[in-house]
Amino acid sequence: MTSQSEKKSDPQPESIKPAINVAPSPHIVDGSFTTRRMMYDVLIALTPVICVSVYLFEMYAVRQILICLASCLVAEALFIRIRGKSITLMDGSAAVTGVILALSLPGTAPWYAGVIASVVAIGIGKIIFGGLGMNIFNPAMVGRAFVMISFAGVMGAAAYEHAGDAVNIITQATPLNAFKQSGIVSPLTDMFWGTTNGSLGETSAIACIIGGLYLCIRRTASWEIPFGVITMMVLIAGIKDIAGPFSGRLVLHHLLGGAALFGAFFIATDPVTSPLTRKGKLIFGAGVGALIMLLRLFSGYPEGVMFAVLLMNALTPLINRWTIPIPLGEE
């Protein structure tokens, strides 16, 4: 596979003697799109989300993002060193994990929660499987799940509501909590623009949509996954809506509330942990959407994006096996 360099003797000595090398075809590649570029694309797409969260949660957001980003980069460097590989921080994947993890945590989460979540995300979520590209579960969600369960007291519903805090938003209940506990449907415009309580990155639907569309247009994220998630959520929430007295508002409430859009565009679209083919991605997206709604409607949790993604991640190898495409010309 390696190309051999070979000096060529030119028939005319005075003419230029190029160093000719050989290699198997194809001899040209599309250099405009690399894995690193994909990771930076995700960071670019996250900017509107980050901006909104900093605007809403002020220092809570800045602090959480910096803690997770730094912890993820340090954890990546550390674990890579332990494995004796060369440092791969420049591929941007650890940074992406860090930012997504931070945005999925409540702003008020204690500093050690962010650090532990980062170390678990990189170490157990990724490196243990063999590093980038080998992991089965979305690293950020592994980290988040770990701290959500371990520190349920400071990370659960209570973590989101700080009565009388300096930052206004944090004094409210999250829309999904309010709905779960007292059946209140929050104002949809607030949820669309993001002026509600919640995890740092999930509150603003418009920011998620802008970033998500950018990712889909760049084909860094496959549109099939958010499409599947949203379609399935609309379908199930729609049925529930028809059954109950919500007159159409429940569908939008579920779609705009919680981490549904953030998850559909930024978490479920992680290429490593989602299927390879178009059909597989649609199935995967639909599965995530269905699980989100099942968890929201029938479980004790108000929100279900994290577990929905993790469960579908586990099914990804199976989906890949089911959706081996039929080659052109095969019956």
Place this chain on the structure above:
Amino acid sequence: MSLFRLKNFPGKGSFPHGIHPPGNKEFSAESPIEVMPPPEKVILPLLQNIGAPCEAIVKPKQNVSFGECIGVGKAFVSASLHAPISGKVQKIGVTTLPNGRHLPAIFISAEGEQLSGQDLWNDILGKDWPRDCPMVYSPQTIANAIHESGIVGLGGAAFPTHVKVMPDDKKMIDTLMINGCECEPYLTPDYRLMVEVPDAIITGAMLAGRAVTAKEIVICIEDNKPKAIERLKEKAKGTVIKIAVVKTKYPQGSEKQLIKAVLDLEVPLGGLPSDVGVAMSNVGTIAAVARGVVKGKPLTHRVISVTGAGIQNPKNLLVPIGISIGETIQFCGGFTKDAARMIAGGPMMGFAFSSLDTPVTKGTSGITVLTHDDIRREKETTCVRCGRCADVCPMNLVPTKIAMAARHHNISLAQRYNIMACFECGCCTYTCPANIKLVQLIRTGKAQIVVSRKS
């Protein structure tokens, strides 16, 4: 998904998936075909086609004249060989082709008067091509003439043409498709032929159509060649020949993809176009058919492009088969300073080689010389399973799965993902954001399967 529409044909004018590499045709597209001066010597490998080699029927020191048969293809899938120059046989030696095969070859040194310049042009590509000739010949006569002329597919695959046109009761041919797509970047010989000698193509198309008793004859051209489309449309007026303008996309010129794009038929895996009633030939081949049948002259010359940023003056040349590639490069002003890789064929499917003594064969559609900038690539990183390779694969495979299976010698997994359906177009490697050499790995997988079948 595209807005492209193909009128009057069942197909959509395009096939699913594929890529859009930069065409880079401008290097040589507008330079008219030049006649290469006769070389001092030629090297003619005895195997220049898919199938069996031909047998040399000349001995060292024997005089041969231009067009004389010097090798006979005895097997059915084989092609005869003819002397492209007048001269003396030096020896039956061995030469190495760009694909790495060492082959016995006839070495001929030029002696005496040679046909050259305009006379050679007139002899090969002529001026007047009869338009109403097909009925003069019976299908069998045409097939025999093609067989005797040693014509093979000049698009690159070099499949003996007579095999395609031999009447076969079991597989009736409905449509003859003439492939003028030339989807491979850089190369322009077919484009120049279509622009400069459309008459030969029209005549050849009608002859080949009669040989296979096709009900329809379609010339397929990509929409990035408006001049060729215009010329052929004008010349095809009053004949049964139709022109299909297809979308510019790689690999549009691949047999199966083109049949899908124009006729919306799918050639079965491991099958041939004849399985769906189609015969396909490249425009260069068709011009050679016209010459072989009308003039009774064998395939001795072909048009090649010598092109790329690594060549001083990229050109299209009419060259004798067997001429050394170094000589053609010299004729085009030699290399530029940053030339880095010589390729027989185009950059997507061509073979890189290192010796300037390598001869031009029947299947050499061009010489592309790329620069260091062209071939620069980033280091390979791990697969992030983005699925882009599956999105571009024209055969609808999952290249990354097959390539990784091949890398880990997991033959059964590779076969489950239909490794043998891959025709190595290279779209996956071109696209891969992790710079994994997917198609190269798939080739090693295929080789492993061949080996395991033998043992």
